[in-house]
Amino acid sequence: MIVEKVSFNIDGTPLVGDLYKPASTGKAPAVAIIGPMTYHKEQAPTEYAKRLADRGFIALAYDSRYRGESGGEPREWENPAHKVADLKAAVNYLKSRDDVESGQVSILAICQGSSEAVKAAGELPDLHALATLAGHYRDAEGDFEWLTEDGYAARKAAGEAAAKKYADTGKVDxxxxxxxxxxxxxxxxxxxxxxxxxxxxxxxxxxxxxVMSDADLLSFESISAVPNIKAPWLMIHGDNCFLPSAAKRHIGAIAPTTKHEVVWNDTPHLSYYDQPDVLEEAADRISKWFNNANTSNHSGLGAA
Structure with missing residues (x-):
């Protein structure tokens, strides 16, 4: 494969990524990959980018704003709304490339990137397909299960206080x-x-x-965007992944006319990040989904 360092802008801020391309010439389908909370592109996004390039895709592993090689201040600010905008910019960047089939650009999301991908997919009317993997899906019930109601309230209050401090003084906690x-x-x-x-x-x-991240992170939810998704959606999850109940609520909210499939198995959550056999199997399923996105509608719970 070929690896190309690329950059594109969002609101004047440079985003930097590694583009993994199949060795063959000519146009190819493409995928923008967003990782978990606090991710850097060298982690799970690169693992999947390499494997999807092996399967014929131009795959973009990039750093969202405030982390890694990408720009933006303050550093290490976790802002889901900005991640949604960054992901949409990544999709549009891929569409603009001469070596990409512009009508076949998809999204792959891992862990909490799935909630941001759901939001982006609901706002991208021409997205080719969506795949979410071991997703951390965001709704109130899931947040309370994740942090407890008291913990959620305490973290949100601390985040809001830190955000005010930053606005007033420019200092980051x-x-x-x-x-x-x-x-x-x-x-x-x-x-x-x-x-x-x-x-x-x-x-x-x-x-x-x-700390100011929690003002943004804990004000974010993704379930309201689900009915707006038109792109075919593959969800890979299971009882050993994070918040399976939230995953079920999200897929249950999808419009009945939207093609979708759920693969539910016993794979542990973090195995999807770096375990070679799990990566290979997931990449096979995802590439097949993207390649067959335009086939007839089907839905339901798939076998492991």
Whole structure:
């Protein structure tokens, strides 16, 4: 395959990505890939970009604003609305390229990127197809299950206070993005830190989180966008993925005329990030979905 460093702009801010292309010449279908909360493109997005390029797609793994190689201030600000805009800009960038089949640009989203992808898909009338993988889908019930109602309220209040401080003084309050013990971080818990910690140790991912993020993150929901999705949607999830009840509520809200399929299995959530056999199987399913997006409507719960 060919790897090309690319950049495109959103509201004057440069976004930087790695474009993985099949070695064959001529136009190809394309996919924009958005990763989990606090992601850098070198993590799961790159794993899927490589595999989708092997399967004939031009695949874009990019950093959203405020992280990685992309611009934007303050750094390490988790803003879902901005991520939605960045993802739409990534889709439009791919459509503009001479080597892309402009009518065959899709989205792949991993974990919390799925909620932002759902929102973007609801606002992109000509999106070719959507695939969401081990999604963290956002609605009030899911947020309370994730953080508890008291925890949600406390984090949102702290985020709003930090956002006001930034607006008034330009100063940013930070905590760790992940910690195995401290619950007052962006993504608490040993389960999460066990995966993210080594990335920080290698200097590839920054273990930092702007507290003001919670003012934006906890005001965001994706379920209201689901009925607006027209693109064929593949959801890969299961009981060992994060918040399966929220995933079921989201797919249950889809318009009956929208082609969709659910693959529900026992694969652990983080295995979708870097476990080779899981990556290969998921890439096969996703590439097949994108290639068959224009076939007749079907829906339901698919087998593992």
């Amino acid at each position: 930070y905590v760790k993005a992940s910690d195995p013990v401290d619950v007052n971080v962006g993504m608490p818990g040993d389960f999460v830190f066990a995966w993210y910690g080594p990335w920080a140790d290698r200097g590839i991912w920054k273990n930092r989180y702007a």
